[in-house]
Amino acid sequence: MATESILKFLGLKWEDQVECRLSIGPAVAEAEYSTGNFTVAIDAENLKVVVKSFTGRVVWQSLHNHPFVQSTLGEDDMGDGEGGCFDIKEHDEHLTVLQTIERVEHTKNSVTIKGGLGTKLVPPTHVEYTFSFTEIAPKHLQFQVRIGKEGSGIHANTYKRAILTYESHKEEDFYGFGEQFSYSTLKGQKVPILVREQGIGRGAQPITALLNSQPQIFGKFAGGDDFTTYAPIPQYITSDNRCLFLENSEYSSFDLRKLDRVVIRVNARLVTGRIVDGRDMFELISNYTEYCGRMRALPEWAGQGAIAGMQGGEDKVRQVYERLKEYHVPVAAFWLQDWCGKRVQKVGKAELKRLWWNWESDDELYPNWTQLVQDLKADDVRTLSYVNTFLCDVKEKPSARRNLYAEAHEKGLLVKDPKTNASLYISSGPEWDAGLLDLTNPECREWFKQVMKESVFSSGVSGMMTDFGEYTPYDSSKAKFHSGVPPEVYHNQYPQEWAKLADEIVHELGLEEEAVLFHRSAFTKSPGYMNLMWAGDQNTAWDQHDGIKSAVTGMLSGGFSGLSIMHSDIGGYTTFSGVVPGLSLKRDKELLFRWMELSAFTCAFRTHEGINPEMNAQFYDTEEHYLQFAHTARIFASLAKYRQRLLTEAQTQGYPVMRHPVLYHSQDKTVRGMSYHQFYLGSSLLVAPVLSPSATFVKVYFPKEDGVTWRHIWNGKYYPADSSYVAIDAPMGQPPVFVKEPRQDDGLLNELMEYATKYYEYELVHKQK
Structure with a gap:
């Protein structure tokens, strides 16, 4: 002793x-x-x-x-x-x-x-x-x-x-x-x-330190760290293996x-x-997803073109759609997150454009919501909305027809404060509180299903951003659930239960072959209830902590864990100025254009205006923006048949569509250390996106593979698979992408190759003039 x-x-x-x-x-x-x-x-x-x-x-x-x-x-x-x-x-x-x-x-x-x-x-x-x-x-x-x-x-x-x-x-x-x-x-x-919330910065400085030093504005630990996800x-x-x-x-x-x-x-x-x-990583993924579930393949319409994410109301949507048709942009859908109304949140001197979390169409922005949805569908263009599991009190919203928060509170369907047994308020920043649906309560689940069917899907929408899932309190002293399950046990389960509830709605409506619901939060069994993930809220930045590079790392990482069908917000999301003195974060044209190129080789091609749209470059700004948007959307659409086969593999075997190179070259030390640098789309395309500002070339690594060469889709040059690095020119509009030779894609990449060749020849002639 x-x-x-x-x-x-x-x-x-x-x-x-x-x-x-x-x-x-x-x-x-x-x-x-x-x-x-x-x-x-x-x-x-x-x-x-x-x-x-x-x-x-x-x-x-x-x-x-x-x-x-x-x-x-x-x-x-x-x-x-x-x-x-x-x-x-x-x-x-x-x-x-x-x-x-x-x-x-x-x-x-x-x-x-x-x-x-x-x-x-x-x-x-x-x-x-x-x-x-x-x-x-x-x-x-x-x-x-x-x-x-x-x-x-x-x-x-x-x-x-x-x-x-x-x-x-x-x-x-x-x-x-x-x-x-x-x-x-x-x-x-x-x-x-x-x-948990991914955080803003996640280690990138000075933004992470500045946010973490302002708990009175952002809350504690708002900047996050390397492992917040x-x-x-x-x-x-x-x-x-x-x-x-x-x-x-x-x-x-x-x-x-x-x-x-x-x-x-x-x-x-x-x-x-x-x-x-398992014999190799692919078999391990397949065997693992027997337990966690496999993501359902996206409907074919989702691969036919862009999902144009925008806000601003019915008139703006119709005007932008006419311009998109002028530039022959293949449009699969409009994603209109402000369908439920826009609400301004003041953070410091900044005004963030957010939403009324009350799941009904907003009569001011979209007075003819159902008609707009039907008009677009008549043109073979779908509409996606936005929903989460929060409900805010809309007693101060003059145009509200129904106060879902008041209904849920009255019925006792919200997570409760264990001290008072009253509905618990969850904070999402200054002057922003809402109730959280108690998904352990069967009555809550049935009530919300009915709300979704009557207020969301009845207009004919084809899905939604199925947002949030990470705000659930962790401590038993801070939250009480209907079932009695401790928050410490249920916290991680909440996002997979949210995905399960949304999936049940889709099946009950018979929309399995039509609906696209994209999530950002997940846990072990989430894949079995989803058909699309997105990489959450990246900063409108280039860095590897919380910018475009981190989006690639996250999409590839998820593929090992059953999150096989992934995409990210084109251009990023988090934007602000005036929140912290001396700190400004907004996207410029170059970042938007390069993110478009990246997203052409993911599972969904969806834009996001960001939390402060007026500060960001948008696809509809100028003719140059429309042209780049049209070009990259056509690349995405040209991959539809090839990508659909990969989606089928995801559904039947659990394989990721976007694949880290280590899946094919697990003993190559160079490959094993890669993160965002390059990836495979299926087995026949090698993609090395441009992820740095002002870059004119990308160093591409070609892992050793006997009898294989890689053909540049733009200029037709061949590169041997001999464990070499090669500097590849990467002018705007021509990200380094290579098709495997001898071809193993059964001709499914022919449309991409034809489009890339014509585009390259046009650009060559245009430059000579």
């Missing part, structure tokens, strides 16, 4: 000074046990547990003489969560440093390891645990860890957190974890899994900072997950 007291006096922890150990009891035989196609071996000599697939390949193993199960006391601090901004601070006390294996129980279907965890290097250990392995499907080995006795209560000093540690190595790269916007491979990082998923795939995921929804983190190990920390006494086996 004297030693422990001295360490405490010096500010040191006892457990940090004690070497962790694993001991195997004398009653445990060194043996190999089978469960389906997997084997679990107790290696008493090397003091470890090894799991192998039916081929003998190691898919999981613990570290030599180190606990693979541990636990701690302590409560994590997530911050106040205002505006969906959660600042995570993990807090651990009294880490168990000793694990014993006292017995192994083997049945036909499972292998269960039982023993104890302790904080001292002398018996008896004082925390029981079980760790079981069960093959529940071919190539799916479920593991389950329980801390403490089953059915035992939880008290203040109860160990209720599981920490799992197992082997990796310095050359193993990790991909996935949902949408991660800062890094492609997460090796060397610690990845928190909590659905709308769509984190506790799952990864590695360059060693290993895949693991958790089935839990409680907060977890994956610590990959030590090169020889993975440390998973889960705020739960009962942790369930799976080890997935």
Whole structure:
């Protein structure tokens, strides 16, 4: 005790000074046990547990003489969560440093390891645990860890957190974890899994520091950091063809900072997950998506042209549509987010253009809403609207016909404040509060379904931006749900339940082959309820933290985790001036044009005016803007048949449409370190978008592939797949894109090649004149 007291006096922890150990009891035989196609071996000599697939390949193993199960006391601090901004601070006390294996129980279907965890290097250990392995499907080995006795209560000093540690190595790269916007491979990082607002800046300076320093304006932690994301998923795939995921929804983190190990920390006494086996990354994705669900293929109309996102009312929409026809822009749809009315939010000296969260058409902006929708549809142009799970009180909106907030509040359908049992107000910035639908309440779900059918879909719209999902409070002291589920458990589930509810509406209306609903927030099982994700609110900027580069990183990252059908706001979203002195953020023509080029090679070609439209370059500004918009929309439309085949692969096999090069070249170290630099669209197109201002060329890497060359779609030049970098000219309108030779696309890329050749020849003649 004297030693422990001295360490405490010096500010040191006892457990940090004690070497962790694993001991195997004398009653445990060194043996190999089978469960389906997997084997679990107790290696008493090397003091470890090894799991192998039916081929003998190691898919999981613990570290030599180190606990693979541990636990701690302590409560994590997530911050106040205002505006969906959660600042995570993990807090651990009294880490168990000793694990014993006292017995192994083997049945036909499972292998269960039982023993104890302790904080001292002398018996008896004082925390029981079980760790079981069960093959529940071919190539799916479920593991389950329980801390403490089953059915035992939880008290203040109860160990209720599981920490799992197992082997990796310095050359193993990790991909996935949902949408991660800062890094492609997460090796060397610690990845928190909590659905939250992405933040503004996410590490880009000075914007992140300035926003985080103004909590009175933006709320705490509004700038975010490298790991703030709308769509984190506790799952990864590695360059060693290993895949693991958790089935839990409680907060977890994956610590990959030590090169020889993975440390998973889960705020739960009962942790369930799976080890997935597969020959390569594609098979791992396919096997994983058997669990999480696969995104439904987009309807064919969505690939026929641009989804023109704009605001301003019926007259403006009709005027812009006439101009689009003049420039022969292929238009698939208009996305009109202000269909429900525009509301101005004052932040400092700035005025942000936001929406009335009351899901009915606005009679001032769109007096003939249904007629507008029908007129566009008669021209084979769809209309998309906007909906989220918030309801704001519209008693101050003169043109409101129905106050959905008042109705939901009266019926008790909103998330409640546990202190007052009244409807909880959720903040989205200064003077912006709203109620949040309680999706655990069956009555709420049925009521909102009816609202959606009567107020949204009855006009004939073909879908919507299905926004938000990350603002749900995390702390039980701040929110109460109808079902009684703790917010700490339900927080991450909320976006997937929102996607499920929206998907149920689509199916009940019979619109599965017509509707497009695009989401920004997601969790593990979200893909099974979606047909389109978007990368959320990027800054109108070029950087890799929260600009155009980060959008590419996020879209590619999500593909490892089942988010296979992705796109981003063309031009970015976050724009402001006057909010913070000396800081201005707005998009210019070049950023808008280059983002159009990028989006031509994603799953949807959709513009966004941004939160301050007047400050941003827009596709309808000048003739030059219309011409670039027409050109890039035609590129997108020329890929319709090829992309539709990729969408079918996403639906049937879970493969991402946009593919990180590591999926094809997992042993190429250059490829493994790439993030936003280049990607494959399917297997036959290599895309290297222009992502820097004033760039006239892009350095493109051609991974080694025997017998393959890549043909430049614009000038027809060929480049061998020989692991070389080549500087490729990239004038505006001609992003570096290459088709694989010999051709393997069954002619589905012919339309793209024909268009690119004609465009290049026209531009060449035009320059000569």
